[in-house]
Amino acid sequence: MQLLSSQITGFIENSSWIRKMFESGIALKKQYGADxxxxxSLGNPDVPAPAMIEDILTDLAKETNKPFTFGYMPNGGFPWARQIIADLVKKEQGVEITADDAVLTCGAAGAMNAFFRAVMEPGDEVLAxxxxxxxxxxxxxxxxxTFRTVMSKPDTFELDVDAIDAAITPKTRALIINSPNNPTGAVYTKEELTELAAVLEKHTKANGRPVYLIADEPYRFLAFDGVEVPSILPLYDYAVVMSSFSKNLSMAGERVGxxxxxxxMKDRGQLINGLMxxxxxxxxxxxxxxxQHMLKAALDAQVDPSIYERRRDAMAKVLSNAGYDFHLPKGAFYFFPKAPGGDDVTFCNRLMEEKILAVPGTGFGGPGYFRLTFCVEEEVINRSAEGFKRAIESLA
Structure with a gap:
């Protein structure tokens, strides 16, 4: 008896390498102990949420005089919450937007699904x-x-705008960019994005309908060494920003985006109505x-980015000392080194023998590399040094 659709069965069989390695980690920890x-393996922020998160939860639990309800609301979120988002985006993107230009969602994943449901026709294409x-x-x-990908430039992971230009067809409805990037840590420059916007404008005019540029930005707050994360909304008429508070407020489980x-964007009110x-x-x-109440309380008090910067530097030292080939991440909390020997799955299995959990780059459309998160304590990073050395030396 077939209980699942063939599509979902296929998804399960090809499910995320992140989850596979995470589950392997649970088994290893049971066998050897967590320490x-x-x-x-998992980009789950471990830095505590700002203190006022606890304060607002305490106030709500005590049923203070603050106006609060668990009832239904407008589909796009509380009006005051939409205004908060508008003010945030205005500050980050440098554009004049109003609450009518923003919609609250169930995380960035909910945002992307709501957007695709609003704009996609069967047979359309999404590039990433x-x-x-x-x-x-x-x-x-x-x-x-249909989902298709365009590779970034090898090793530096910069945008390959010429390749994107060549990949767009009349069926292309949207292009997704993620900067700072998961899994590479790349941050696209304003020059790259301006060039990209010109290409999308050309295809929008040729196709007679918008090619949307979706900027997925949950790591916007986390760029290192003074690197700028450019604003996308001023560059292109059909640019859309999606984000969440999973990383900057360590609220991954709350699903607010x-x-x-x-x-x-012309006629953007029509699109907003569709998103509602x-x-x-x-x-x-x-x-x-x-x-929504939590983000209202804590929006001006995000987690300390310097914690992640220290961890990045510690991980870079470990990898450099062991002889790995990697590009220093400019943002987010991931390294994406080359897999010694070229086979990322085999090498991640070798790391598991050293009780180190990494994710094969194949799972991100980047075979030959592997991903490491550094949203863990520095002690864990430093403790991994000998295991990383043994793993790479075993292939010499």
Whole structure:
């Protein structure tokens, strides 16, 4: 008896390498103890949320005089929460937007699914710059569209705008970029993005309908060494920012995110109305009530980025001393080194023998590399040094 659709069966069989390695880590920790395993598999922020998160939860639990309800609200979130998002985007993107240009969602994943449901026709295409966050492909398939990728430049992971230009077809409805990038740590420059915007504008005019530029930005707050994360909304009429508060407020489990549209977009009110509808009919109903109150309290007090910068430097030292070939990440909390020997799956299995958990780059559309997260304590990073050395020396 077939209980699942063939598509979902296929998704399960090809499920995320991140989860596979995470589950392997659970087994290793049971066998050897958590202190013996160096787990760099899951990008789950471990830095505590700002203190005022606890304060707002305490106030809500005590039922203070603050106006609060668990009831239904407008599909796009509380009006005051939409205004908060508009003010945030105005500050980050340097554009004049209003609350009417933003919608609260159930995380960035909910935002992307609501957007695709609103704009996709069966048979449309979504492009993503590879390496990429693996679930983009699943979100695309949810809406009867085809997912395709365009590789970034080798090793530096810069945008290959010429390759993107060549990959766009009349069926292309959207291009996803993620900067700072998961898994590479790359941050695209304003020059790259300006060139990209010109290419998308050309195809939008030729195709007679928008090619949307989706900027997935949960790591915007986390760039190192003074690197600028350029604003995308001023560069292109059909730019869309999607983000969440999973990383900058360490609220990954609360699932609060948003969509904001470029104020240059014509008829954007029509798209906002569509997002209001799809935000509901996909079953999300409304963004979490408690989460909206939490972000209101903590938005100006994000986690300390210097914690991650120290961890990045510690990981770079470990990898350099062991002889790995890698590009120093400019943002986010990931390294994406080359896999010694070239086979990323085999090498990640070799690391597991050293009780080190990494994720094969194959899972991100980047075979020949592997991903390491550094959202773990420095002690774990430093403890991994000898294991990394033994693993690479075993291939010499």
């Amino acid at each position: 013996a395993v160096c787990d760099f 710059v590879a390496p990429f966050f693996v679930e983009y492909g699943f979100y695309t398939s949810n809406h009867q569209a 948003y969509i904001a549209l470029s104020p240059r 509808l799809t935000n509901r009919i996909l079953g999300f109903v409304n963004p979490p009530v408690v989460g």
